[in-house]
Amino acid sequence: MIEINHLTKRYGTLTAVDDLTFSVQPGQVLGFLGPNGAGKSTTMKMITGFLAPTAGTIRVCGHDVESAPLAAKASMGYLPEGAPAYAEMTVRGFLNFIADVRGLEGERRRARLDDVIARLALGGVLEQMIETLSKGFKRRVGLAQALLHDPPVLILDEPTDGLDPNQKHEVRTLINAMSKDKIIVISTHILEEVDAVCNRAIIIANGRILADDTPKALAARSATGRLDDVFRSITTGNAAQGVAHA
Amino acid sequence: MHNVKALFKREFGSYFATPLAFVFIVIFLVLTGVFTFFLGGFYDRNQADLAPFFNYHPWLYLFLIPALSMRLWAEERKSGSIELLMTLPVTTWQAVLGKFLAAWAFAGVALALTFPIWITVNYLGNPDNGTIFAAYIGSLLMAGGFLAVGSCLSAATRNQVIAFILTAVVCLFFFVMSGFPPVLGMLNGVLPQSLIDAIASLSFLTHFSSIAKGVIDLRDLLYFAILIAVWLVATAIVLDMKKAD
Numbered sequence: 213m214i215e216i217n218h219l220t221k222r223y224g225t226l227t228a229v230d231d232l233t234f235s236v237q238p239g240q241v242l243g244f245l246g247p248n249g250a251g252k253s254t255t256m257k258m259i260t261g262f263l264a265p266t267a268g269t270i271r272v273c274g275h276d277v278e279s280a281p282l283a284a285k286a287s288m289g290y291l292p293e294g295a296p297a298y299a300e301m302t303v304r305g306f307l308n309f310i311a312d313v314r315g316l317e318g319e320r321r322r323a324r325l326d327d328v329i330a331r332l333a334l335g336g337v338l339e340q341m342i343e344t345l346s347k348g349f350k351r352r353v354g355l356a357q358a359l360l361h362d363p364p365v366l367i368l369d370e371p372t373d374g375l376d377p378n379q380k381h382e383v384r385t386l387i388n389a390m391s392k393d394k395i396i397v398i399s400t401h402i403l404e405e406v407d408a409v410c411n412r413a414i415i416i417a418n419g420r421i422l423a424d425d426t427p428k429a430l431a432a433r434s435a436t437g438r439l440d441d442v443f444r445s446i447t448t449g450n451a452a453q454g455v456a457h458a
Numbered sequence: 459m460h461n462v463k464a465l466f467k468r469e470f471g472s473y474f475a476t477p478l479a480f481v482f483i484v485i486f487l488v489l490t491g492v493f494t495f496f497l498g499g500f501y502d503r504n505q506a507d508l509a510p511f512f513n514y515h516p517w518l519y520l521f522l523i524p525a526l527s528m529r530l531w532a533e534e535r536k537s538g539s540i541e542l543l544m545t546l547p548v549t550t551w552q553a554v555l556g557k558f559l560a561a562w563a564f565a566g567v568a569l570a571l572t573f574p575i576w577i578t579v580n581y582l583g584n585p586d587n588g589t590i591f592a593a594y595i596g597s598l599l600m601a602g603g604f605l606a607v608g609s610c611l612s613a614a615t616r617n618q619v620i621a622f623i624l625t626a627v628v629c630l631f632f633f634v635m636s637g638f639p640p641v642l643g644m645l646n647g648v649l650p651q652s653l654i655d656a657i658a659s660l661s662f663l664t665h666f667s668s669i670a671k672g673v674i675d676l677r678d679l680l681y682f683a684i685l686i687a688v689w690l691v692a693t694a695i696v697l698d699m700k701k702a703d
Contacts, residue, residue: 260545262701285547296538300475312464313546
């Protein structure tokens with residue numbers, strides 16, 4: 213479970229994340245929606261312990277991210293925006309490194325490596341250097357790294373960005389397959405993705421929560437039944453086609 | 459500890475994954491040869507020791523070690539992999555230590571590959587091998603000092619060129635020039651002797667040359683140990699302060 217309490221991040225005078233409070237339960241796939249610069253990535257960086265919040269607390273699986281960072285980090289898998297990795301390493305070398313740091317050993321290590329390599333179809337590129345991979349493969353290596361220790365919590369920042377339609381479909385299938393007992397938070401600005409994988413959506417803009425509901429209920433706020441219209445109406449403040457303002 | 463080992467392994471391996479290791483080692487060996495035989499007059503001195511070899515190490519390290527240390531953190535920042543690294547269950551000091559030790563071990567490999575000159579001097583005469591061994595230890599410690607400074611300055615920027623230049627300049631003024639006899643001579647008479655001694659005692663040169671004479675004094679060892687520790691702590695502080703910049 214993720215519990216976020218009055219989370220705030222300020223950069224000088226700019227407030228990137230403004231007093232967010234929400235919690236996520238196991239089995240939920242939370243879509244984090246918002247225009248660029250809304251504070252999605254900043255929030256995820258704070259949940260994963262990369263950035264320290266200006267104010268507020270985050271607990272992941274009962275561990276406070278600031279006071280018990282290692283326990284919190286051990287329970288999370290994180291795909292940072294742009295899926296950074298070590299360019300000069302081979303895919304196999306990189307996954308072995310992650311397995312080392314995650315403390316995977318023996319039979320379990322072998323089983324987990326085989327599992328993520330099969331799930332993300334990395335078998336053919338294991339000996340290739342990461343910098344020579346296509347964008348799609350790089351993203352899959354990033355996902356493999358996040359899934360390797362089978363964490364109860366997954367934080368995925370734009371997991372399908374840069375993938376072709378087939379790869380997007382595969383990643384969504386993957387997320388759906390894992391969603392039963394995990395907490396998955398994904399950020400995206402592709403609205404069809406929310407429909408496809410999420411059972412809860414939070415729309416944020418300027419660091420504040422503007423809506424928190426199921427994708428269906430959100431779409432139903434518009435007479436057209438389209439999530440796009442609701443998103444535009446909520447984030448711009450303009451009344452769009454047939455959206456009743458709350 | 460297993461995290462430090464994992465980070466060490468990755469970092470050490472990364473030197474050999476690119477031509478960097480090969481280029482660095484070749485340049486290091488060629489330059490030590492040039493300095494020893496041409497500038498140091500290894501043969502002309504008619505003495506069976508490696509003083510002309512070790513005397514140039516501080517100057518060689520001054521621009522070679524920053525080339526090794528510049529990538530330690532600047533590259534992680536530039537590629538964004540620092541976000542991956544710092545969200546793994548690893549503490550900042552484990553990351554700092556693992557990376558530093560890898561760079562140090564690599565410098566040690568380059569230094570160890572100069573062994574033919576040790577064999578040569580033994581073939582030509584009867585050198586004091588204890589002194590040569592001590593000088594190797596001193597050289598390795600000095601490389602560690604340069605690397606620790608470089609690690610901190612690499613953490614302060616995402617640009618490797620800036621990291622290189624900053625490291626070279628800081629090392630030049632604070633740790634090499636401050637112990638260089640002509641510079642100390644210039645200060646003579648301007649500053650009181652006690653202050654000049656204090657400045658000289660901060661220098662790599664002073665401590666390295668006393669170890670290279672064959673005397674491994676606890677004070678010289680402590681100097682390098684404390685210097686490395688201080689700069690590594692500074693690295694961790696800089697990282698925590700500006701992780702995301």
